Amino acid sequence: MPELEVIIGLEVHAQMSTKTKMFCGCDNDAFGKKPNTTVCPICMGHPGTLPTPNATAIEKAIKASLAIQCSINMSNHFDRKHYFYPDLPMGFQISQYDFPLSSKGTVTYDVFDPSGNVVESKVCGITRLHMENDAGKLTHKGSTTLCDYNRAGTPLMEIVTEPDLRSAQDAVSFAQELRRILIAVDASEADMFKGMMRFDASISLREKGTEKLNPRSEIKNLNSFKSLERALQYEEKRLRKRWETDGPLPGDITVGWLDDEGKTKMLRNKETADDYRYFPEPDIPPIEFKQKDIDAIAKTLPKLPRELKEEYMKLGLDEKQSLQLIDQSQLQTMFNALREKTDAKRASSLVLTQLLGFLNAADKEVAEGPDADAMLELVGKIDDGTISGNAGKDVLEKMVNTGKNASTIIEEEGMQQISDDSAIEDLVTKAMEANPKAIEDFKAGKEAALGAIVGFVMKESKGQADPKKVNEILRKNLKN
Ligand SMILES: [Zn+2]
Secondary structure, three states, X not given: OOOEEEEEEEEEEEEOOOOEXXXXXXXXXXXXXXXXXXOOOOOOOOOOOOOOOOHHHHHHHHHHHHHOXXXXXXXEOOEXXXXXXXXXXXXXXXXXXXXXXXXXXXXXXEEEOOOOOEEEEEEXXXXXXXXXXXXXXXXXXXXEEXXXXXXXXXXXXXXXXXXXXXXXXXXXXXXXXXXXXXXXXXXOOOOOOOOOEEEEEEEEEEEOOOOOOOOOEEEEEEOOHHHHHXXXXXXXXXXXXXXXXXXXXXXXXXXXXXXXXXXXXXXXXXXXXXXXXXXXXXXXXXXXXXXXXHHHHHHOOOOOHHHHHHHHHHOOOOHXXXXXXXXXXXXXXXXXXXXXXXXXXXXXXXXXXXXXXXXXXXXXXXXXXXXXXXXXXXXXXXXXXXXXXXXXXXXXXXXXXXXOOHHHHHHXXXXXXXXXXXXXXXXXXXXXXXXXXXXXXXXXXXXXXXXXXXXXXXXXXXXXXXXXXXXXXXXXXXXX
């Protein structure tokens, strides 16, 4: 058997984060809304209506294009892509065919080992990015089918890659990096649970060392990283087995992924562009950009995830911590706010170790926990000596569990730190009387023996004595 190489390419659909739909003024946030309530004659495809392109959607698609290093095609236009489907009331989709918004880009992505360390950085070519509108949604119940058109007309970006990916792991790592980029430039929320990012994955095999691409199997509509990975792993195995007896596929095929059964199912032989009867959309004039408009949009691009990751790692965070901040914008906001008050190590310990730990233990999402202001208040209480750093941990845990702020908890629980000299003086005297052996050891040169005395004071004061003051007073007393 010759050694085989896996060839994978992706088509990624990402819903753009606009207020209104691609070609009408309907609400673009249909999540959780009653079926068929965010629709109008335009997105329902009624005769005589005219689509008007959403300028914000185009701007967001340009931002995404620039972030994945694509060249913007200064002249581009919309096309009609014809196919019949009950959730497509117009009988065609408005998409872009031979003149897409942008083309020829690259995305650099990291491949990780199971413990989260980078094994390798790779590059995947981007063929094109084009804009289109989404179809509605069908729900099959027994022998009836229900249509919900709320999603019809939602603005989508379709990003098509070159066949540069060589394993299911490559595909997932690439897709995760692409998601980070789309979120960073505010082009899409890319919320996988809400179906805002979906993949079609094409896979084929060829003998290693050869250049020709064999017919491929396209797996449609994968809506999580897990199913993308599992479906590709399954299909690779199936194609390898087939190769042993019959060689490569005789022609392109389209398959579906059955998540519950963990296997793919043949849907049809793949349609070609000819089947779609593309022609330029006559109701929307061609789009002509000016270079200065593109330059102005380029100036608004924020730092991209790879750049941010490098910055976080320079601050001493590790790979995993940096990605946690990049992947969860609320944590990032919190970390950045704390960084203004304290060093990176302490900020990451507060946010990524303590806060995330307490949230996990309470089975809560980041959004349900304290926000950046609440964390800043807590840090303020530690830094001004109201509570010790250790008591700060308890306060944070209570903040997560009760939703109360730091000062309320400190007040209610009487957690203020004792920094009154005479009170500490008394505690230290008591501790010295109770630990004569430790004092003897200290005087004999054992510096560590003091730990027992400080520990006694902390225990007596239920952790509320200021340890710095305790140390000071203890040393002063020992000198006398
Ligand atoms: Zn509408």
